[in-house]
Amino acid sequence: MAALNTFLWGALPYLAIGLLISGTIWRYRYDRFGWTTRSSELYESRLLRIGSPLFHIGLFFVIAGHVIGLLIPASWTAAVGVNEATYHALALALGVVAGVLTFGGLVLLIWRRRTTGPVFLATTRNDKVMYVFLVAALGTGLATTLINAFGATYDYRTTVSPWLRSLFTFLPDTGLMAEAPTEYHLHVTIALLLFALLPFTRLVHAFTAPVAYLFRPYLVYRSRDVTRGPGTARPRRGWERTGS
Amino acid sequence: MRVMAQIAMVMNLDKCIGCHTCSVTCKQTWTNRAGVEYAWFNNVETRPGQGYPRRHEDQERWRGGWELTRRGRLRPRSGGRLRRLVSIFANPVLPNIRDYYEPWTYDYRTLTEAPTGDDFPVAAPRSLISGERMDTVPWSANWDDNLGGMPQHGPDDPVLARMSEQVRLEFEQAFMFYLPRICEHCLNPSCVATCPSGALYKRAEDGIVLVDQDRCRGWRMCVTGCPYKKIYFNHRTGKAEKCTFCYPRVEAGLPTVCSETCVGRLRNLGVLLYDADRVREAAATPKEQDLYEAQLRLFLDPHDPAVADAAERAGIPLAWLDAARRSPVYDLIATHRVALPLHPEYRTMPMVWYVPPLSPVVESLTATGHDGEDEQNLFGAIETLRIPVAYLAELFTAGDTAPVDAALRRLAAMRAHRRRLNLGDAPDPAIAASVGMTTEQLDDMYRLLALAKYEDRYVIPTAAVGAAEALEESALGGCSLDFEGGPGMGGGHGSGPFGEASGRPAPAAVENFHALRSRATDDRPADAAGPGARVNLLNWDGNGRPAGLFPPRPERDTTDDTHTGER
Numbered sequence: 001m002a003a004l005n006t007f008l009w010g011a012l013p014y015l016a017i018g019l020l021i022s023g024t025i026w027r028y029r030y031d032r033f034g035w036t037t038r039s040s041e042l043y044e045s046r047l048l049r050i051g052s053p054l055f056h057i058g059l060f061f062v063i064a065g066h067v068i069g070l071l072i073p074a075s076w077t078a079a080v081g082v083n084e085a086t087y088h089a090l091a092l093a094l095g096v097v098a099g100v101l102t103f104g105g106l107v108l109l110i111w112r113r114r115t116t117g118p119v120f121l122a123t124t125r126n127d128k129v130m131y132v133f134l135v136a137a138l139g140t141g142l143a144t145t146l147i148n149a150f151g152a153t154y155d156y157r158t159t160v161s162p163w164l165r166s167l168f169t170f171l172p173d174t175g176l177m178a179e180a181p182t183e184y185h186l187h188v189t190i191a192l193l194l195f196a197l198l199p200f201t202r203l204v205h206a207f208t209a210p211v212a213y214l215f216r217p218y219l220v221y222r223s224r225d226v227t228r229g230p231g232t233a234r235p236r237r238g239w240e241r242t243g244s
Numbered sequence: 245m246r247v248m249a250q251i252a253m254v255m256n257l258d259k260c261i262g263c264h265t266c267s268v269t270c271k272q273t274w275t276n277r278a279g280v281e282y283a284w285f286n287n288v289e290t291r292p293g294q295g296y297p298r299r300h301e302d303q304e305r306w307r308g309g310w311e312l313t314r315r316g317r318l319r320p321r322s323g324g325r326l327r328r329l330v331s332i333f334a335n336p337v338l339p340n341i342r343d344y345y346e347p348w349t350y351d352y353r354t355l356t357e358a359p360t361g362d363d364f365p366v367a368a369p370r371s372l373i374s375g376e377r378m379d380t381v382p383w384s385a386n387w388d389d390n391l392g393g394m395p396q397h398g399p400d401d402p403v404l405a406r407m408s409e410q411v412r413l414e415f416e417q418a419f420m421f422y423l424p425r426i427c428e429h430c431l432n433p434s435c436v437a438t439c440p441s442g443a444l445y446k447r448a449e450d451g452i453v454l455v456d457q458d459r460c461r462g463w464r465m466c467v468t469g470c471p472y473k474k475i476y477f478n479h480r481t482g483k484a485e486k487c488t489f490c491y492p493r494v495e496a497g498l499p500t501v502c503s504e505t506c507v508g509r510l511r512n513l514g515v516l517l518y519d520a521d522r523v524r525e526a527a528a529t530p531k532e533q534d535l536y537e538a539q540l541r542l543f544l545d546p547h548d549p550a551v552a553d554a555a556e557r558a559g560i561p562l563a564w565l566d567a568a569r570r571s572p573v574y575d576l577i578a579t580h581r582v583a584l585p586l587h588p589e590y591r592t593m594p595m596v597w598y599v600p601p602l603s604p605v606v607e608s609l610t611a612t613g614h615d616g617e618d619e620q621n622l623f624g625a626i627e628t629l630r631i632p633v634a635y636l637a638e639l640f641t642a643g644d645t646a647p648v649d650a651a652l653r654r655l656a657a658m659r660a661h662r663r664r665l666n667l668g669d670a671p672d673p674a675i676a677a678s679v680g681m682t683t684e685q686l687d688d689m690y691r692l693l694a695l696a697k698y699e700d701r702y703v704i705p706t707a708a709v710g711a712a713e714a715l716e717e718s719a720l721g722g723c724s725l726d727f728e729g730g731p732g733m734g735g736g737h738g739s740g741p742f743g744e745a746s747g748r749p750a751p752a753a754v755e756n757f758h759a760l761r762s763r764a765t766d767d768r769p770a771d772a773a774g775p776g777a778r779v780n781l782l783n784w785d786g787n788g789r790p791a792g793l794f795p796p797r798p799e800r801d802t803t804d805d806t807h808t809g810e811r
């Protein structure tokens with residue numbers, strides 16, 4: 001049990017994040033062509049127009065909630081005058097709303113994917129695996145929030161959050177995480193697996209969110225680069241010309 | 245002044261017979277792949293008609309092109325930067341596949357596998373999108389071909405809708421013509437402006453607008469941004485694709501495939517020099533009807549020494565300046581002023597221009613028993629036949645009939661002048677003078693529009709002599725991109741490990757080498773994609789025996805097969 005705890009809360013996070021970073025770099029270097037949203041809006045837009053913004057915007061709130069809940073120590077929020085009860089109520093209210101939005105959007109998107117013939121046909125095995133992890137991660141997260149809201153209250157800011165922060169110092173306090181209830185264990189494990197999987201799925205499009213668009217001129221001119229033109233492109237490793 | 249060069253095209257609509265050769269050859273070169281079955285980089289529309297995709301000119305609905313803000317600044321009609329990013333999760337105005345058409349193939353297997361019987365077997369259409377049987381094929385890229393103005397289709401033409409009711413009623417008898425369309429390679433491209441990733445770009449050397457397939461993330465904003473709907477979303481690779489102006493050929497000094505194969509020889513290609521610094525200002529001209537003139541003023545006279553000087557300082561090669569001086573495109577657009585831009589009111593400053601068709605006028609004259617070649621008759625007819633002129637004006641000059649009128653008169657004058665010569669009469673300078681030209685100019689127009697010799701139509705400088713040979717090979721050697729493992733082509737569903745067609749695209753020459761070799765030597769069918777894959781006859785390269793295409797062979801043929809290489 002101790003070994004499992006050490007692995008799950010002491011090694012898995014680093015493995016997952018390591019894979020996330022290296023996988024993303026690798027994908028960006030070798031599969032930029034496959035780096036796309038692979039949108040299916042051309043086939044069906046009625047449901048997508050509801051489900052996709054729901055899911056994505058909900059996800060922003062979910063991420064923001066995680067950042068606040070996990071990275072900001074309880075002592076900081078207390079210092080600005082937010083006591084534990086207020087924080088708890090606020091976090092749960094927002095968390096439930098964001099979670100329901102995101103999960104609802106995701107369910108709608110998956111339902112659309114399954115029932116719209118062309119969209120289902122365009123779903124790869126990779127997508128299906130990704131959806132399993134996405135649903136599991138979001139589902140356990142939402143369940144955790146709901147249990148916390150309507151069942152036994154649990155202050156994760158005394159265990160899960162310090163554990164996560166301890167990861168950054170490379171001295172993970174696995175004992176803290178081991179104390180947390182099962183639903184937290186499940187959620188964290190699945191989320192870590194999702195992180196590890198992320199670079200190898202279509203989710204990579206999130207890393208190239210076009211924020212720079214806001215700051216660039218409308219028109220883009222590019223020069224035809226003779227040295228890197230077709231036929232003169234740097235060949236794949238192992239395919240270089242010899243004797244030149 | 246910042247001189248930039250643009251390879252532009254002028255199409256002489258009088259000579260288009262609507263044979264669709266350009267569309268077919270373009271398709272075979274560029275879009276005979278899964279994911280872009282529905283895409284026609286070049287299509288030929290019958291006007292009046294709905295066009296392809298259906299009613300794409302209705303910008304109230306599709307929000308393409310630019311608009312002027314209240315402060316007189318340019319903004320994409322679909323909204324500014326922030327609005328685009330906010331709506332990025334679901335593009336609110338993306339055409340559905342059915343607005344183009346649902347691509348299909350036929351169930352050929354039922355023909356070859358039908359048991360002997362009294363009934364003829366039928367190959368039912370099968371959707372390439374859903375894989376389902378289709379009861380009927382309801383629409384395609386040119387479904388209303390030759391049906392221009394028919395009650396079923398005419399009223400759906402957004403251009404016609406802008407004209408008065410009376411005009412619309414009379415229109416059914418008036419005329420019809422063909423309009424071949426490719427990407428306009430605009431000077432102020434709204435697709436480029438709406439691309440959040442910056443994957444779409446205008447090439448500085450020749451003005452060709454291209455999609456960087458490695459940078460495109462499939463946000464599909466460009467599809468909305470382009471008012472001509474000439475950007476297509478490849479639904480298999482999840483990337484935008486568009487007319488490339490056959491850049492590998494153009495770089496090698498060859499005309500585009502659509503131009504090369506045009507049986508009417510109506511396409512002209514050449515270099516235009518323009519002042520890039522004034523593009524935005526010209527596109528922001530307040531009155532839509534002035535946009536044509538504003539764009540004309542952007543073009544620089546290559547014969548002007550000051551322009552030549554500025555061009556040299558801007559790094560434009562001498563060969564390009566020389567080509568600009570001999571450019572048929574410049575002559576038709578600026579010197580003779582017979583070519584007009586398509587929908588200048590979109591403010592994208594399009595660079596594929598059209599010589600408006602005079603033939604409907606001539607035809608209706610001849611039909612009434614008049615001499616359709618006589619200049620007085622023709623001038624009179626252009627004046628009386630207001631409907632064709634008004635329609636053409638809606639297409640080419642945002643509704644201002646004066647430039648269309650002038651262009652048609654010049655064409656009429658050329659006709660009348662050349663007829664006199666043909667009949668052995670002395671040339672009458674009055675004809676040319678009546679349209680503000682000289683007899684020599686009319687002869688030059690005749691050379692460009694009627695004789696239209698290959699070397700007069702296409703004056704294309706090569707991009708770089710060194711690179712050209714390598715490029716030529718990739719452009720000419722067989723079918724460009726369609727092979728398994730290539731950039732998103734070939735193969736069946738789920739080809740790459742990370743979704744459709746992931747993997748690194750090979751450089752063009754390498755890719756071409758492999759494609760050619762596999763075509764030439766491989767005894768596998770080019771499209772053997774595993775169980776459930778179907779053979780699209782359009783794409784089949786004649787190699788191999790795809791399952792279901794032929795009836796089974798008797799076993800004893802095996803020895804023959806080794807000789808014929810299983811072909």
